[in-house]
Amino acid sequence: MDEMEEELKCPVCGSFFREPIILPCSHNICLACARNILVQTPDAESPQSSRASGSGVSDYDYLDLDKMSLYSEADSGYGSYGGFVSAPTTPCQKSPNGVRVFPPAVPQPPPQHHLLQQPGSLPPIPRNSCITCPQCHRSLILDDRGLRGFPKNRVLEGVVDRYQQSKAAALKCQLCEKSPKEATVMCEQCDVFYCDPCRLRCHPPRGPLAKHRLVPPAQGRISRRASPRKISTCTEHELENLSMYCVQCKMPVCYQCLEEGKHGTHEVKALGAMWKLHKGQLSQALNGLSDRATEAKEFLVQLRNMVQHIQENGVEFEACLVAQCDALIDALNRRKAQLLARVNKEHEHKLKVVRDQISHCTVKLRQTTGLMEYCLEVIKENDPSGFLQISDALIRRVHMTESQWGKGTLTPRMNSDFDLTLDSGPLLQTIHQLDFVQMKGTGVPAAPMLQLEECCTQNNSATLSWKQPPLSTIAVDGYILELDDGNGGQFREVYVGTETICTVDGLHFNSTYKSRVKAFNGSGVGQYSKTLIMQTSEIAWFTFDPASAHPDIMFSNDNLTVTCNSYDDRVVMGNSAFSRGVHYWEMTVDRYDNHPDPAFGVARADVLKDVMLGKDDKAWAMTDGGISKGGTIGVLLDFTRGILIFLINDEQQGPVAFEALEGVYYPAISLNRNVQVTLHTGLPIPDFYTPGEADPTGSVC
Numbered sequence: 001m002d003e004m005e006e007e008l009k010c011p012v013c014g015s016f017f018r019e020p021i022i023l024p025c026s027h028n029i030c031l032a033c034a035r036n037i038l039v040q041t042p043d044a045e046s047p048q049s050s051r052a053s054g055s056g057v058s059d060y061d062y063l064d065l066d067k068m069s070l071y072s073e074a075d076s077g078y079g080s081y082g083g084f085v086s087a088p089t090t091p092c093q094k095s096p097n098g099v100r101v102f103p104p105a106v107p108q109p110p111p112q113h114h115l116l117q118q119p120g121s122l123p124p125i126p127r128n129s130c131i132t133c134p135q136c137h138r139s140l141i142l143d144d145r146g147l148r149g150f151p152k153n154r155v156l157e158g159v160v161d162r163y164q165q166s167k168a169a170a171l172k173c174q175l176c177e178k179s180p181k182e183a184t185v186m187c188e189q190c191d192v193f194y195c196d197p198c199r200l201r202c203h204p205p206r207g208p209l210a211k212h213r214l215v216p217p218a219q220g221r222i223s224r225r226a227s228p229r230k231i232s233t234c235t236e237h238e239l240e241n242l243s244m245y246c247v248q249c250k251m252p253v254c255y256q257c258l259e260e261g262k263h264g265t266h267e268v269k270a271l272g273a274m275w276k277l278h279k280g281q282l283s284q285a286l287n288g289l290s291d292r293a294t295e296a297k298e299f300l301v302q303l304r305n306m307v308q309h310i311q312e313n314g315v316e317f318e319a320c321l322v323a324q325c326d327a328l329i330d331a332l333n334r335r336k337a338q339l340l341a342r343v344n345k346e347h348e349h350k351l352k353v354v355r356d357q358i359s360h361c362t363v364k365l366r367q368t369t370g371l372m373e374y375c376l377e378v379i380k381e382n383d384p385s386g387f388l389q390i391s392d393a394l395i396r397r398v399h400m401t402e403s404q405w406g407k408g409t410l411t412p413r414m415n416s417d418f419d420l421t422l423d424s425g426p427l428l429q430t431i432h433q434l435d436f437v438q439m440k441g442t443g444v445p446a447a448p449m450l451q452l453e454e455c456c457t458q459n460n461s462a463t464l465s466w467k468q469p470p471l472s473t474i475a476v477d478g479y480i481l482e483l484d485d486g487n488g489g490q491f492r493e494v495y496v497g498t499e500t501i502c503t504v505d506g507l508h509f510n511s512t513y514k515s516r517v518k519a520f521n522g523s524g525v526g527q528y529s530k531t532l533i534m535q536t537s538e539i540a541w542f543t544f545d546p547a548s549a550h551p552d553i554m555f556s557n558d559n560l561t562v563t564c565n566s567y568d569d570r571v572v573m574g575n576s577a578f579s580r581g582v583h584y585w586e587m588t589v590d591r592y593d594n595h596p597d598p599a600f601g602v603a604r605a606d607v608l609k610d611v612m613l614g615k616d617d618k619a620w621a622m623t624d625g626g627i628s629k630g631g632t633i634g635v636l637l638d639f640t641r642g643i644l645i646f647l648i649n650d651e652q653q654g655p656v657a658f659e660a661l662e663g664v665y666y667p668a669i670s671l672n673r674n675v676q677v678t679l680h681t682g683l684p685i686p687d688f689y690t691p692g693e694a695d696p697t698g699s700v701c
Contacts, residue, residue: 003366004373008160011134012037016160021150026393027135028153035147038129151235155386159377171217173198185214193217232385236262242385245274250392252385275384278391285398286375289368291452292405296365299410303358307351309416314347317418346418353414361409368401411470419473445519445526446472448479452532454501459537460509460576465501466517466529477521482528486511486536486580510538510581540583541682542576542667549573550609561590562669563676569612571619573603574667574679582638582691585667586680592629596674599623600633602644602661603668613670620658621668622646635667640691647686 010017012033019031129146132139143149172180173195183193187203189212194203203209232242232252240254248266257263321339375394381387446469454465462483468476481495486508495502507513512535516528543559550570554563564570574585587600599613601621607613614621626648627633634647644658669677685691 003370007374020153155381183217244268306416444524447527460507463503476519508580545575561678569670571609579664591676593674598671602665
């Protein structure tokens with residue numbers, strides 16, 4: 001967690017945040033530091049209509065930096081407008097983070113007046129005060145509420161508190177009379193820390209004290225400090241609790257905000273639902289960033305190995321060069337010195353480039369790891385409104401940091417090999433023309449590298465991407481991609497060609513596949529890449545398939561709604577096949593005229609398309625049984641038990657419709673022109689159904 005410390009420090013004072021507030025730009029600053037960097041603007045340049053508060057980003061009118069001259073690109077510090085009444089006259093202070101900060105813009109009251117102030121009170125904020133973010137340099141004018149208009153970042157404050165607690169010294173026993181010993185337990189009921197002797201003497205495990213709960217000191221310290229979650233109040237209406245989330249303004253709002261009309265026409269959602277949604281989005285974004293951090297660690301190992309290889313290759317190359325030059329007698333001595341100097345220069349250049357890249361990547365990895373740890377601590381918070389105040393900014397930071405690890409960042413900038421050789425064949429008169437010639441790589445290709453950021457799965461398809469190692473100089477004629485059967489079986493070739501990206505369709509749902517790739521050329525076949533494990537989708541998303549449907553079938557709604565232009569029954573199937581796992585989908589009846597008798601079920605690929613579904617031995621279906629307009633038909637296909645179950649309006653139709661189902665099946669229906677049906681996929685298994693275990697002796701195609 002040490003790398004997270006920079007995330008917990010104020011950009012102005014360089015210390016841990018104390019009473020942090022959230023600026024409209026999503027950056028944080030201590031409340032006291034915010035007062036220190038306030039400047040006052042002339043009345044003429046800050047009309048009431050342009051003032052801002054902490055109610056939302058859209059409510060702020062950022063100052064024109066060129067007009068106000070609040071920020072100078074020359075010194076990257078903060079200045080004050082030349083005509084300001086409160087312009088400071090003392091030199092700028094400078095924080096440990098390098099941010100220049102003026103002393104408070106408001107003159108301090110005389111000492112005798114200060115003594116009359118209430119303890120802990122702060123001098124009032126002058127009218128037309130302006131604050132500039134110390135990180136992004138955006139400026140804004142405060143409204144009558146001053147700094148109280150900015151929301152407090154309780155999540156950040158809680159993370160700082162936990163971090164400081166983790167660094168605190170060991171707790172001492174509260175009952176030792178002399179030289180308190182280190183506490184070993186804390187009683188939650190007595191709220192007292194005990195060492196072992198004092199616990200046995202003062203808190204015996206018998207009688208009425210036997211029911212007390214003893215916990216470790218660290219846990220006790222946290223529970224002592226813990227308090228019921230504070231209910232967040234609105235910055236606009238301080239007596240109202242934040243209860244909803246405005247999607248348009250991206251901020252929590254209270255009931256009065258909706259009543260007064262400011263957010264009345266905006267889309268609002270429940271605070272708890274948006275809290276869970278944003279937590280999920282942040283966790284998902286962290287997964288990608290975690291993969292980047294892992295790649296960066298592996299890349300640093302590779303770079304450090306390159307340093308050793310460059311050292312070894314350099315020594316070997318120098319020895320070879322010396323041997324060649326000494327063989328050319330005295331006439332080659334002067335030229336030998338020049339060639340050695342060139343090799344040494346190349347040697348140092350390679351080392352410098354690689355070491356510089358190591359340093360740069362190490363710094364970036366430390367920042368990435370710190371951001372990850374901070375985000376993980378934020379996710380632990382159970383304050384929905386506080387979390388939502390910073391979640392959007394954190395998600396953007398995580399995506400931005402991930403994009404910084406883009407293509408080329410994790411690629412070595414230097415080759416560790418010295419691709420040079422000395423041609424010693426020319427005659428003595430051509431000694432002064434001796435130079436290096438570049439070696440050409442020969443042999444079988446190196447193992448390709450899978451590009452994890454471009455590999456993905458969608459439904460029952462998998463896309464893989466790879467490339468040759470950056471240090472490889474050997475020509476490649478093509479690649480061979482292999483996958484197993486998704487059940488731990490043998491690998492099989494699925495692609496042979498020159499492309500470096502391939503999509504494999506028709507895989508099993510809810511299955512784990514292993515993949516690998518190797519390169520080949522005229523010299524032979526190279527080594528396999530690392531094995532990549534990919535998981536196909538657990539829940540299927542599919543539509544009706546126009547390519548395999550009867551020509552009389554009519555499609556709409558992106559192939560999710562079908563009907564027919566014939567009075568005869570016609571069959572249409574889904575565009576995804578199932579052969580493993582448990583799957584559930586539903587169909588709603590949009591139109592149902594003259595008792596048309598539609599059929600719903602599953603079918604083989606070669607089912608007859610011009611008869612009712614189930615009339616041949618290629619389909620298993622349920623025909624009209626209480627179906628009406630607006631009804632919902634559910635189909636549950638369980639390959640672990642080999643059964644098919646039907647539901648109408650969420651009620652199961654009998655125990656099991658069909659058993660002993662094996663092989664590959666497509667969702668299918670048959671209908672005529674009197675019926676219109678809409679398909680719904682990606683649905684969870686109904687609550688009433690518990691999937692069974694797969695039969696270990698069964699086989700699935």
